[in-house]
Amino acid sequence: MESYNIGNIEQIVAQVIKNLQNESGAASSAAVPTKGKTAYLVEKQKIEVKTLDIPAISDDEVLVRVEGCGICGTDVHEYKNDPFGLIPVVLGHEGTGEIVKIGKNVTTDMVGKPLKVGDKVVTSVTLTGDDEYTTLKPERANLSDNMAVYGLLPDDSYKFNGWFGEYIILRKGSSIFNVSDLSLDDRILVEPFAVAMHAVERAKTTNLLSFGSKVLVQGCGPIGLTVIAVLRTMGIQNIIAVDGDAKRLQLAKEIGADLTVNFKDFTGFDDMLAFVKRQTNGGADFAFQCTGVPAAASNIYKFIKRGGGLCELGFFVDNGNATINPHFDLCQKEITLVGSWVYTFRDYVNTLEFLKRAKGIKLPIQKLITHRFGLDELNEAMVVNMKQEGIKIAFINK
Ligand SMILES: NC(=O)c1ccc[n+]([C@@H]2O[C@H](COP(=O)([O-])OP(=O)(O)OC[C@H]3O[C@@H](n4cnc5c(N)ncnc54)[C@H](O)[C@@H]3O)[C@@H](O)[C@H]2O)c1
Numbered sequence: 602m603e604s605y606n607i608g609n610i611e612q613i614v615a616q617v618i619k620n621l622q623n624e625s626g627a628a629s630s631a632a633v634p635t636k637g638k639t640a641y642l643v644e645k646q647k648i649e650v651k652t653l654d655i656p657a658i659s660d661d662e663v664l665v666r667v668e669g670c671g672i673c674g675t676d677v678h679e680y681k682n683d684p685f686g687l688i689p690v691v692l693g694h695e696g697t698g699e700i701v702k703i704g705k706n707v708t709t710d711m712v713g714k715p716l717k718v719g720d721k722v723v724t725s726v727t728l729t730g731d732d733e734y735t736t737l738k739p740e741r742a743n744l745s746d747n748m749a750v751y752g753l754l755p756d757d758s759y760k761f762n763g764w765f766g767e768y769i770i771l772r773k774g775s776s777i778f779n780v781s782d783l784s785l786d787d788r789i790l791v792e793p794f795a796v797a798m799h800a801v802e803r804a805k806t807t808n809l810l811s812f813g814s815k816v817l818v819q820g821c822g823p824i825g826l827t828v829i830a831v832l833r834t835m836g837i838q839n840i841i842a843v844d845g846d847a848k849r850l851q852l853a854k855e856i857g858a859d860l861t862v863n864f865k866d867f868t869g870f871d872d873m874l875a876f877v878k879r880q881t882n883g884g885a886d887f888a889f890q891c892t893g894v895p896a897a898a899s900n901i902y903k904f905i906k907r908g909g910g911l912c913e914l915g916f917f918v919d920n921g922n923a924t925i926n927p928h929f930d931l932c933q934k935e936i937t938l939v940g941s942w943v944y945t946f947r948d949y950v951n952t953l954e955f956l957k958r959a960k961g962i963k964l965p966i967q968k969l970i971t972h973r974f975g976l977d978e979l980n981e982a983m984v985v986n987m988k989q990e991g992i993k994i995a996f997i998n999k
Contacts, residue, residue, distance in 0.1 A: 634655055636654055637652070639760065639765070640691060640693075640979050641689050642683075642689065642690050646680060646983075648979045648980050653760050656759065658704055663704065663716075664703075665698040665771060666998070668785055669697055669698075669785050670696035671790070671823075672986050673695055673792075674986075675753070677983060678917075679692055687754075689756050690754070691765055694753055694764060696751070696789075696792075700718050700721075700722060701718060710778050715779070720781050725778065725946050725948075726946070727750070727774055729748075731747065733745075741945070743945050744942065750943070766976070767976065767998055778791075790956075790969060790993070792944075793969075793993065794952045797828040799942075801832060806939060807939060810835075810886075812838075814839065815839040815882075816839065816885060816888070817842075817843065817901075818840060818888070819890050822992070824891045824914065825853070826853060826992065828891060829857045830856045833857025834962060834964065839859055839881075840859050841862060841880065841885065844863065845863060846863075855968065856968070870903075888909070890912070892915045898916070902929075902930035903930070906934070909936055968992075972985055972994045
């Protein structure tokens with residue numbers, strides 16, 4: 602039997618409460634917080650941490666203690682320029698955390714798994730109303746005007762509506778997934794991998810992706826790298842990764858690319874194009890455009906061979922127009938083009954499956970998270986992200 606001394610009684614009580622929570626799956630009401638910190642983007646390039654009262658949740662809502670959240674390129678766009686006009690806003694949509702209080706009407710997650718206090722969760726898109734896409738085409742609910750994502754919501758009475766904070770309140774209609782069996786890092790990566798999964802699913806609709814396909818991925822930021830990992834896990838081996846950053850290309854190789862092409866190693870675009878054509882015997886069968894750079898969106902057609910396909914997913918924000926030559930780039934080659942926009946619930950289910958398989962083939966996806974910052978360090982985290990010093994920069998609620 603263990604002996605206790607009076608000096609560490611607080612630690613013991615805390616441990617006993619934790620054990621009880623783990624055994625029963627229910628926290629005592631004393632464990633439910635009444636105040637929490639949340640990180641507001643109050644003006645461009647300025648995040649302030651505020652302590653607010655946590656409103657009581659209803660029977661249809663869930664209070665989650667945030668454990669971590671990746672920082673997306675979209676968060677950085679919002680931080681720099683507020684293109685969606687959301688300021689003041691609590692950002693963070695790649696989040697995960699632990700349920701601390703759950704309304705009695707919320708009993709299961711999206712796939713029918715029971716939900717209880719102590720479970721670890723992630724969220725996909727939330728539908729806030731009905732329209733053609735939510736009712737008649739639910740498999741395309743990502744295209745609905747009523748599609749919302751926590752961390753990109755206007756400020757409202759909920760306050761705790763983004764993952765950059767200590768707590769978040771998940772409302773009625775949220776798409777919650779119970780991911781208690783995943784590590785914190787894997788949970789943070791679910792959302793970005795769902796973006797890649799959706800793009801690959803869109804690409805598959807062209808019937809142009811098969812085992813032997815030569816696939817070019819342009820841009821090896823988090824989005825391009827996750828696309829490469831998904832393709833590799835599907836069995837596609839001939840993956841050509843293009844970027845101008847040697848470190849990102851090195852990770853592209855480790856995560857599944859067969860050939861890496863650094864455009865800075867060439868005298869110009871035509872020189873690089875000739876190299877890629879030589880390596881692919883005339884061009885790629887399929888390409889994924891993952892840069893957000895209009896010039897890259899124009900050039901990518903040149904890498905693709907006749908009868909090939911293209912998935913454009915690089916523009917979550919409007920970065921301007923990209924010019925193509927419709928005669929040479931599209932008609933003459935009969936390119937099949939698909940766009941890709943966020944993800945659906947189904948992509949989350951596939952992503953959870955993907956994470957298991959990626960581990961099975963030993964893809965080092967955990968290397969994607971290169972930096973971790975606390976709540977008070979989010980301005981610094983944004984600056985590191987803007988300088989492209991890492992790959993996936995994560996906020997960890999310590
Ligand atoms: N479709 C969607 O649903 C969706 C979701 C999330 C993000 N996005 C978009 O995806 C884009 C990429 O996101 P990210 O987080 O990986 O961004 P990122 O900026 O970290 O990465 C982009 C990469 O492209 C490289 N690049 C730039 N010009 C290039 C060129 N000409 N050729 C090859 N590589 C080039 C850069 O060096 C960089 O590594 C963003 O613009 C973002 O808006 C789309």
